[in-house]
Amino acid sequence: MIGRKKLVIEEAWCKGCGICAAFCPKNVLEIRKEKVTVKDEEECVFCGLCELRCPDYAIYLVNMEE
Amino acid sequence: MPSDLVHLYMRIDHLPQIWCPGCGNGVIMHDVAVAIDELIHDEENSINREDIVIVSGIGCSSRAAGYLDFNSIHTTHGRAIAFASGIKMANPKLHVIVLTGDGDCSAIGGNHLIHAARRNLGLTVICFNNDIYGMTGGQYSPTTPNGDRATTAPYGNVDRPFDIANLATGAGASFSARGDVYHARETIDIIKQAIRHKGFSLVDVYSICPTYYGRKNKKGDAVEMLNWQKENLIPTARYYSMSEEDRVGKKIIGILSFNDYPEYTEEYAKIIASCRKARKK
Structure with a gap:
């Protein structure tokens, strides 16, 4: 499945709470200037935990196949 | 562009939501949307989107009825279950889902909660439990732990807190469960089972109010508050495999009680049918 999904950030909706970055199992994300950014996209395993725990719906996965 | 799920089930023009940074309510609302999406797309036993009604009361949590794009009604403080009871009685085939907070559900609406539970009326109540009245400025609620501080308890809360899940069980609810923000996937599965459950179901979801x-x-x-949930809220299977010693200070999440008591609208329909039969004779 890896490679067929993509991590998308809706920056305007991010409030910088840091939940996604703190609980990312692969340490892919970080908060810069109160917004989430992808620091190491190569490491992302597209588990979707950031999407599940983002209170603001500012980060999510899209299926590239569709 | 938000995700497809958010597009499908939320009112985009009302977003981004106004909850504080790091508020758990957004996660719980997402859990509800994912749970409903999975039930709608369940190949064996799908539910109809048009049969879902979202009812909320007043409070931070209750804004969810405005964000979720279903048949929804945002009611008065504490009365979400009362409105929901009317909707369910008028049309028992509907899946009536009440989104409420700890204050709305167990203080202002405490009577409605226990009596809907006692009757086993087929509602699903999802309580966004953040241990405080957030919207009005941080007053202590019925779930604020003993000794904790709030704007109205500056020296510590004297009250002992309600355990809402156990309160519902004691009042006669046939399904009572506990979830939280950290364990989102587990909480989604619990919410799905609660919606599927025929009688009264309550899910006490531990939210976080960092503000x-x-x-x-x-x-x-x-992040620290979610770390506390990660360490101290333990899913059922793991909890029961732990020693008594290890359980100290931990709380269980999962389905806490389950019964197949008769559901209220079904019993009511039986009375109507028997009266009609008697009149025909």
């Missing part, structure tokens, strides 16, 4: 409860009680930011 009031967290700050007042030096619990740290949203």
Whole structure:
């Protein structure tokens, strides 16, 4: 499945709470200037935990196949 | 562009939501949307989107009825279950889902909660339990732990807190469960089972309020509060495999009680049918 999904950030909706970055199992994300950014996209395993725990719906996965 | 799920089930023009940074309510609302999506797309036993009604009361949590794009009604303080009872009685085939907070559900609406549970009326109540009245400025609620601080308990809360899940069980609810923000996937599965359940179901979902409860009680930011949930809220299977010693200070999440008591609208329909039969004779 890896490679067929993509991590998308809706920056305007991010409030910088840091939940996604703190609980990312692969340490892919970080908060810069109160917004989430992808620091190491190569490491992302597209588990979707950031999407599940983002209170603001500012980060999510899209299926590239569709 | 938000995700497809958000597009499908939320009112995009009302977003981004106005909850504070790190508020757990956004996660719980997402859990509800994912649970409903999975039930709608269940190949064996799908539910109809048009049969879902979202009812909320007043409070931070209750804004969810405005964000979720279903048949929804945002009612008065504490009365979400009362409105929901009317909707369910008028049309029992509907899946009536009440989104409420700890204050709305167990203080102002406490009577409605226990009596809907006692009757086993087929509602699904999802309580966004953040241990405080957030919207009005951080007053202590019926679930604020003993000794914790709030704007109305500056020296510590004297009250002992309600355990809402056990309160519902004691009042006669046939399904009572507990979830939280950290364990989102587990909580989604619990919410799905609660919606599927025929009688009264209650899911007490532990939210986090970093702005009031967290700050007042030096619990740290949203990440620290979620770390507390990760360490101290234990899913059922693991909890029961733990020793008594290891369970000290931990709380169980999962389905806490389950019964197949007769459901209220079905019993009511039986009375109507028997009266009609008697009149025909």
